[in-house]
Amino acid sequence: MPEKPERSFEQALAEDLGIDFDVELVELQLGFVLDYQRIRHGEQHRMGYVLLDREHHPDAAIVFATPDAARRALDGHPLIENLCEEDCIDARLPVQLTLSDLASREIILP
DSSP: OOOOOOOOHHHHHHHHHTOOOOHHHHHHHHHHHHHHHHHHTTOOOOSEEEEEEESSSOOEEEEESSHHHHHHHHTTOHHHHHHHHHHEEEEEOOSSOOHHHHTTOEEEOO
């Protein structure tokens, strides 16, 4: 009997759950939920956030896995560059994020 090829963690998880999904996106979503709870309790956020203040669209918060990833993204991530070209007034990295910083913002997980 031929040997079955070894499955990656992502393949095994998707097959075992019976769905096809992007494991990195699911991890980012779960990380955001946990980080949101930290922020609600007044703790320091652990993920990276780029806050965009926009003129003709809702303000946005682009969420990255780490603050370093957010810093790097501010200097050349295609999504942020495209959003800034549209109608961005300001793009910034918050030092201490609060719930009011996220209120009424579109949350984007790239």
